[in-house]
Amino acid sequence: MADQYDVIVLGSGPGGYVAAIRCAQLGLKTAIVERELLGGICLNWGCIPTKALLRSAEIKHYMDHAKDYGLKVAGEIEADLEAVVKRSRGVAKQLNQGVTHLMKKNKIAVHMGEGTLTGPTSLTVKGEKGEEKLTAKHIIVATGARARDLPFAKADGKRVWTYRHAMTPPEMPKKLLVIGSGAIGIEFASFYNDMGADVTVVEMLDRIVPVEDKDVSTFLEKSLTKQGMTIMTGAGVEEIKVSGSGVKAQIKAKDGKVSETEFSHCIVAIGIVPNTENIGAEKLVEMERGFIQIDDYGRTKSKGLWAIGDCTPGPWLAHKASHEGVTTAEAIAKELGNKDVHPHPLDRANIPGCTYCHPQIASVGLTEEKAKEAGYEVKAGTFPFIGNGKAIALGEAEGFTKTVFDAKTGELLGAHMVGAEVTEMVQGFVVGKTLETTEAELMGTIFPHPTISESMHESVLAAYGRALHI
Structure with a gap:
């Protein structure tokens, strides 16, 4: 039975x-x-x-x-x-x-x-x-x-890793190749870079973290490069040869030139x-x-x-x-007959995304580019952390908050953040979008001082030419 x-x-x-x-x-x-x-x-x-x-x-x-x-x-x-x-x-x-x-x-x-x-x-x-x-x-x-495995380089847990192998590494990589710059790839690149590895990231699209706003991608690439990473965009790994001592990767750069580089290990982060x-x-x-x-x-x-x-x-x-x-x-x-429940369908526009690299990334809703592609007349505002007292006091003055609004209605279409603790702050914008907020409510909201969250308020003000601290 x-x-x-x-x-x-x-x-x-x-x-x-x-x-x-x-x-x-x-x-x-x-x-x-x-x-x-x-x-x-x-x-x-x-x-x-x-x-x-x-x-x-x-x-x-x-x-x-x-x-x-x-x-x-x-x-x-x-x-x-x-x-x-x-x-x-x-x-x-x-x-x-x-x-x-x-x-x-x-x-x-x-x-x-x-x-x-x-x-x-x-x-x-x-x-x-x-x-x-x-x-x-x-x-x-x-x-x-x-x-997802590379068809020409299956993960073996020794030299070619997936995220699972990268969490329990048999040894510390000396020179690490990360294929793919989505959240998983960038997080592991950031981790191993901070731990002392020489890290190279290869991304086939024209910018890293490609689902994020272009301004975020540009900022992050500069920050990671400053931290010592090698970032290759518009590039692809065409072949990997694995040996007992490492991997040799044939990488086709943006200019079409193919070069062979040796690495101790490789992380494949090209999707699921x-x-x-x-x-x-x-x-x-x-x-x-x-x-x-x-x-x-x-x-x-x-x-x-x-x-x-x-x-x-x-x-x-x-x-x-x-x-x-x-x-x-x-x-x-x-x-099954329960009359007291009232399920609501998932609103994909209100799903936040967070990437826990250093600096962190957080976002919700449409990027400025996607909003324009969707036909919106846009007002966008950006506030840099260098204008935020708490960020300066923390020694984390690199970063910014960006907000995107419908110019006609004031609807908050998207918010994009890069910098310290932004993964903890983005929920404020998620709540705002869920409640169908406009710039008026956000401008009228009192943000505590001194906090990095004040950059959220200032970015809204900036979109309408009213920023106070830049």
């Missing part, structure tokens, strides 16, 4: 476990299926442990620049890579245990093993208990994604592949490049089968997956 539930969630990442918790809160009998570790990639091998690594690199960066703050450090600052990685893994373990606790607290049944759909509302789990057959009124697929093979979904859902196609609430073409997170269309971000998890859980509860 198959175990029966109201909802089964396949995958326990930030989309899956949040969906399961919300289902349980709504009184639904819920189970979750996980093949590896509760918390998925984000908690165990992604968002959280990478931030622990980057925090260690940040502390080292400040120690290296102690004299800038009037401090003396006795002796040479050395990075103990093994200890840094150990701390990161400890943080991941703590959060994994936290998710385990949340499953127990919310009375969610956990089935560890490989889950395979046998229909829209049934699946089998092969794991510690042998083969289990489970059925539910609804199933949510939240199987996530994995790093959805984990949708071998889960029995092929005949049950529509896919595009392997990503499960869904409506605004997570429904697939098969009644009772839903999907969320990185196995569905982007942006591929943990907080987007969690938000989808709540939306889908509430949509299911509504279908």
Whole structure:
């Protein structure tokens, strides 16, 4: 006899476990299926442990620049890579245990093993208990994604790494090649650069962090170059030869010239592949490049089968997956007769993006370029951190906040930030966009002094020719 539930969630990442918790809160009998570790990639091998690594690199960066703050450090600052990685893994373990606790607290049944759909509302789990057959009124697929390999240089964990290898490196790279300058590539480039590696970043598009505003890309490239990185844009890696001592990369530069350069290690950060093979979904859902196609609430073409997170269309971000998890859980509860839930579809224009390099990047909404392409008449304002007292006092005067408005209505279309602690500040703009704010409300908002957040206020004023401190 198959175990029966109201909802089964396949995958326990930030989309899956949040969906399961919300289902349980709504009184639904819920189970979750996980093949590896509760918390998925984000908690165990992604968002959280990478931030622990980057925090260690940040502390080292400040120690290296102690004299800038009037401090003396006795002796040479050395990075103990093994200890840094150990701390990161400890943080991941703590959060994994936290998710385990949340499953127990919310009375969610956990089935560890490989889950395979046998229909829209049934699946089998092969794991510690042998083969289990489970059925539910609804199933949510939240199987996530994995790093994309280079076709001519498969990751081996020794010389060619994905983000997962880069989090538990067997040794410290001396000369590191990073292929791809999205969030993952730039974060690891920043980490290893601060840790003392000689880092080269190769990006095939004409600028790094290409999804960000052009002004942010330009600023970041200058900052990373100043920190000692080599940045190659409009370039491509055409061949990699791996040996026991390193990798030789054939790199085609912007001018078309191809050169061969030796590196000790290589990180491949060229995107993701959805984990949708071998889960029995092929005949049950529509896919595009392997990503499960869904409506605004997570429904697939098969009644009772839903999907969320990185196995569905982007942006591929943990907080987007969690938000989808709540939306889908509430949509299911509504279908099962709950009249007290009112799910709202995901508004992709209000999803923030954060990159935790040094300096940090944060943004939400349209870039100035995209806003103009969409037909808006634009007012844009930029305020540099050099005009902000708190940033100067912190020794973090490099950076800026930029806001983009619809000139006709005053609607906030986008906000783009680079500099210290911007990943903590961007939520102010996200709340503003969610509440459909205009420049008038933002101008009338009192920002505390002294804080870097004052740059947010000043950027709005700047868009309308009213900046006070520049």
